Amino acid sequence: MDNFAAPARPIVARMIEAAAAEPGRAVAFQGAPGANSHIAAMQAFPEGAPLPCFSFEDAIDAVREGRADRAIIPIENSLHGRVADIHFLLPESGLAITGEHFLPIRYDLVATGEIGQVREAMSHPQALGQCRFWLKQQGITPVAYPDTAGAGAVVAELADPAVAALVPPGAGELYGLNILAKNLADADHNMTRFVILAREAQEPAGDGPWMTTFIFEVKNVPAALYKALGGFATNGVNMTKLESYQRGGSFAATEFYTDVTGRPGEPPLDRALEELKFHTKSMRVLGSYAQARQRG
16 A cells, blocks of 8 residues: 555555445455546446555455455556556466456646646556647657656645646646646547456356457467468458567567457357367457447
């Protein structure tokens, strides 16, 4: 808790106490109270007990250790792309993806002074990237901080009118700051997708539609990716996300993080996954879950 700025600590302490009293209701999220992940947790689980964690690793550990029933983690943004390190953290976490949530993203510029005094704006690099054109037009220098709402708490603690923060709606009031500009984003479609993590995978039930997330590593041979993905095309399985990343320092072993529509047990997806296994070194399903927003 000491990692949070002083104005956030009493709020964090109350939320930790409430979550500890009912860990079955606890939903871990990364960030200080008022962060976008906090908002997403309250929207996705209105009856839950949001548990603030300073880092993504802390939020994942809270679930693994039983201090929270689940975690809600941002994975990608429509303006700024994938959230750094998540593609490494999710496979290594040992947790299963059991759902997703979409949150429209807007920011407030908050400070202890007035707009004309602001020279710098603190926030998470994702938030700074989503508002970079607006900040440039205002002549405000972006300053990276691990958390959006946490940046607001730091600004409240600094009490320097030259330093502002980009925070989610409501966080400025939470930390007693002046709201200098509202509803900020460089594009109207600014949206973040979150995934919900739990210790155990859940069997998808109901009518769907469904999403399945998996990772795989291709063999280091010509046309390896082409061969691995052919089964999805021939079986009519819609692939909505395919991102590559390098694990280790060899630059030879490429792994892929993938979302497809459907769930295991459906013959087209089962056939596609069998063909994928044949052409890859490894493959692991991270979770199947109901789509929060229909694709295609």
